[in-house]
Amino acid sequence: MANILIKAATVVNEGRQYVTDILVKDGFIERIDANIDVHADEVINAEGLHLLPGCIDDQVHFREPGLTHKANIYSESRAAVAGGITSFMEMPNTVPNTLTQDLLEDKYQIASRNSLANYSFFMGASNDNLDQVLRTNAANVCGIKVFMGSSTGNMLVDNPNTLDKLFAQSPMLIAVHCEDEATVKRNLNHYKELLGENIPVRLHPIIRSEEACYLSSSLAVELAKKHNTRLHILHISTAKETHLFDNKIALKDKRITAEACVHHLWFTDADYETKGNFIKWNPAVKTINDRDAILQAVLDGRIDVIATDHAPHTLEEKALPYLQAPSGGPLVQHALPTMLQLYHQGKISLEQIAEKMAHNVATCFRIDRRGFIREGYWADLVLVNLNKLWNVNKDNILYKCGWSPFEGITFDSKIAYTLVSGNIAFANGSLIEGNHGNRLNFNH
Missing domain, CATH: 3.20.20.140 (Metal-dependent hydrolases)
Known part of the structure; x- marks a missing residue:
């Protein structure tokens, strides 16, 4: 499993926004810090992007x-x-x-x-x-x-x-x-x-x-x-x-x-x-x-x-x-x-x-270690570009049924990256397949 370093993301989490780096290791958020300088298998330059929990x-x-x-x-x-x-x-x-x-x-x-x-x-x-x-x-x-x-x-x-x-x-x-x-x-x-x-x-x-x-x-x-x-x-x-x-x-x-x-x-x-x-x-x-x-x-x-x-x-x-x-x-x-x-x-x-x-x-x-951007939590993350217009049309709809009630609508924001359980699953318009999601666990 690759280590991923996300640089200079504007994090939106638990009621606040702040710019930080995030290190993802073995599926989890290893570290959240303003300036992380370590070797990583993959580096995502997230400057200008907003990072939300998946x-x-x-x-x-x-x-x-x-x-x-x-x-x-x-x-x-x-x-x-x-x-x-x-x-x-x-x-x-x-x-x-x-x-x-x-x-x-x-x-x-x-x-x-x-x-x-x-x-x-x-x-x-x-x-x-x-x-x-x-x-x-x-x-x-x-x-x-x-x-x-x-x-x-x-x-x-x-x-x-x-x-x-x-x-x-x-x-x-x-x-x-x-x-x-x-x-x-x-x-x-x-x-x-x-x-x-x-x-x-x-x-x-x-x-x-x-x-x-x-x-x-x-x-x-x-x-x-x-x-x-x-x-x-x-x-x-x-x-x-x-x-x-x-x-x-x-x-x-x-x-x-x-x-x-x-x-x-x-x-x-x-x-x-x-x-x-x-x-x-x-x-x-x-x-x-x-x-x-x-x-x-x-x-x-x-x-x-x-x-x-x-x-x-x-x-x-x-x-x-x-x-x-x-x-x-x-x-x-x-x-x-x-x-x-x-x-x-x-x-x-x-x-x-x-x-x-x-x-x-x-x-x-009561989902176990998901839904928040916190150290020790699963790295389920989404990076969005709030200023990238795109139009919903038949060419970019991924549903098997091939249609959307939003067809013809132009959105102002576009998904840039999605990380699922620490793996990059979507990047710049392309799905990256080969890894599967995990079964959710619950704290009762």
Whole structure:
């Protein structure tokens, strides 16, 4: 493993910026000092570049096994690394659903062979696999995933007794997708009666409504408070939901945390006109008021982390009529550039981006020695050029599905280097393959 010396980087870490050198040795940050003068196998001149801790994405769908015509762990981890995401946590609604310990281990084996980024996988919960869920090892699995609202596949957990037992007995973090199924079905049936099969995509946020989200999120919070469960609510999409969360408790002491996704911080319902099914997500992109309120909750600490919910589908699938087109879109390559664009717009600071995309994810999930730029920590690092314009187009999109909802957008910031567990995995526009990411470990 090469020793790497990063010279004169502007480090963005733990609420401050400063220029320093960093020595990486045997996968770890060996030394942080203003002037390190040692021999290294590789020297990166980082003058004028900003060094952030590698992003940790706590919600991705990489589609393997069973849906690899859309994506796979190899293809999407490449895109993640090119976007400055050094670690990911992947969801269980693959085919077959990850509902047994054997199926969970199968995914870890695939990632150990193929993933360029560090990895973890959620154990899936259903209405009848509590025994398998309770066997999950909290030391090397990120959490339990519960769909409290069917998004994709058949993993809806809607049995009240099952939910109560899950929240009562789970010894580890439960991450939830919250949309009330009965409300969504009622709204959908209403518009089917009015419009038949010709429902326009602009009605997506009305069908998968604020009410549906809030009913489910508030139930999850209620269950977590009842049982003192460690709860993490994914992809908050409404202003109303942001008031379920507290910013007066230190993150390390919080029992209930929340995530915002980049698409809910960027797009609004006005974008359905031009983007159509390409911004069809569950939960839906909603109003400009919702978007701005979510960002405010990120800034004031009610929402703790920023992630992607990366969920690719093929162009053919997205071209189907609204009712047939699946929800989800690819995001890992463009998540950090999107947040850096919001920085350029004066909406968020670089320190807050590092906090919400790295520090807080590591704290929230208690990840072992990652998410911070500290001596003795794994060298998961991303160097960005804040002043290098580039346009998102088909030629530079790395997702297997070949498209992005950000196509045509010019970003002001570009990823220059990404280091994964001490190896250079991306440099100046090129992926450097040959090294694999590591399985994440957790301190419980």
